[in-house]
Amino acid sequence: ATPMILDCDPGHDDALALLLAAADPRIELLAITTVAGNQTLDKTTVNARRICTIAGITDVPVAAGCAAPLVGELRVAPEIHGASGLDGPTLGEPTVPVVDEHAVALIRRILLDHPEPVTLVPTGPLTNIATLLRDHPEVAPRIREIVFMGGSTGRGNVTPYGEFNVAVDPEAADIVLRSGLPVTMCGLNITHQALATRDVIARFQRLDTDLARFCVDLMTFFATTYETVFGLADPPLHDPIAVARVIDPSIVACVPAPVAVELAGTHTRGATVVDLHHRTAAPDNANVAMRLDAEPFWDLVVGAVARLAPT
Numbered sequence: 001a002t003p004m005i006l007d008c009d010p011g012h013d014d015a016l017a018l019l020l021a022a023a024d025p026r027i028e029l030l031a032i033t034t035v036a037g038n039q040t041l042d043k044t045t046v047n048a049r050r051i052c053t054i055a056g057i058t059d060v061p062v063a064a065g066c067a068a069p070l071v072g073e074l075r076v077a078p079e080i081h082g083a084s085g086l087d088g089p090t091l092g093e094p095t096v097p098v099v100d101e102h103a104v105a106l107i108r109r110i111l112l113d114h115p116e117p118v119t120l121v122p123t124g125p126l127t128n129i130a131t132l133l134r135d136h137p138e139v140a141p142r143i144r145e146i147v148f149m150g151g152s153t154g155r156g157n158v159t160p161y162g163e164f165n166v167a168v169d170p171e172a173a174d175i176v177l178r179s180g181l182p183v184t185m186c187g188l189n190i191t192h193q194a195l196a197t198r199d200v201i202a203r204f205q206r207l208d209t210d211l212a213r214f215c216v217d218l219m220t221f222f223a224t225t226y227e228t229v230f231g232l233a234d235p236p237l238h239d240p241i242a243v244a245r246v247i248d249p250s251i252v253a254c255v256p257a258p259v260a261v262e263l264a265g266t267h268t269r270g271a272t273v274v275d276l277h278h279r280t281a282a283p284d285n286a287n288v289a290m291r292l293d294a295e296p297f298w299d300l301v302v303g304a305v306a307r308l309a310p311t
């Protein structure tokens with residue numbers, strides 16, 4: 001199994017990414033770390049603990065990380081994820097604890113201790129990962145790959161050209177993309193191929209477990225906000241794609257390309273500038289996810305939820 005750390009900001013789609021990472025036998029999930037993004041750090045952390053509690057994930061440490069981007073103020077997304085960051089289902093008090101160690105310190109310690117290089121999968125703003133690379137450069141050889149959800153080869157979702165995770169902390173994304181490490185970007189161009197259609201939601205419904213009902217409530221709420229904000233009937237389930245890429249790379253087809261983050265920009269701060277046709281002299285620094293094989297993707301996600309809570 002591939003050793004992996006999930007760095008997330010749950011978040012409806014982060015929740016499904018977490019379940020997939022915890023359940024799939026091809027992943028050895030070493031830690032779940034949280035960052036401010038969809039909601040404040042306190043909320044994303046309690047949400048991660050809630051998801052673990054509901055799914056019976058009790059053997060993976062949960063650690064809280066950075067509460068604000070490297071530069072500027074935090075922007076949260078209540079219009080998409082609600083006031084809690086995980087609106088929709090009834091949310092109980094979590095019993096899974098948060099560990100007494102900062103996420104960046106925990107990731108560093110795991111990287112240095114683990115016998116094999118570890119894959120990092122960030123599905124929120126890249127603040128924790130950039131802080132790690134900036135403050136602890138000795139960990140770089142211990143990172144096998146960074147597979148993040150964020151950016152876009154085309155348009156954005158939080159500004160016309162800015163995708164949320166990159167636009168919330170552009171300097172962090174810039175540090176990751178210029179790290180020289182193997183980086184894979186799963187942006188909006190591919191995540192909009194993972195639509196939680198009515199048929200998909202019905203597959204979860206048929207599992208008929210408490211965890212599946214939790215997922216149905218999450219996706220139903222997510223569908224409502226996506227309809228209101230974007231006029232999209234079926235919401236894209238962004239974050240699990242990065243996890244799926246680690247589980248089975250054949251599901252997420254990528255091409256190498258130069259990717260830069262717009263840090264200035266009058267209208268485009270936080271945009272990812274992807275030179276797909278190599279029109280500049282910039283060297284390739286990322287693998288860019290382009291095409292999703294949607295059927296096996298949904299099989300993975302539904303299968304994970306079935307495996308975690310068989311009753």
Ligand code: BDR
Nearest residue numbers: 011013014123164165238
């Ligand atoms: C990303 O932003 C968040 O709202 C989602 O959880 C996802 O990680 C999509 O732009």
Ligand code: CA
Nearest residue numbers: 011014123124
């Ligand atoms: Ca997210």
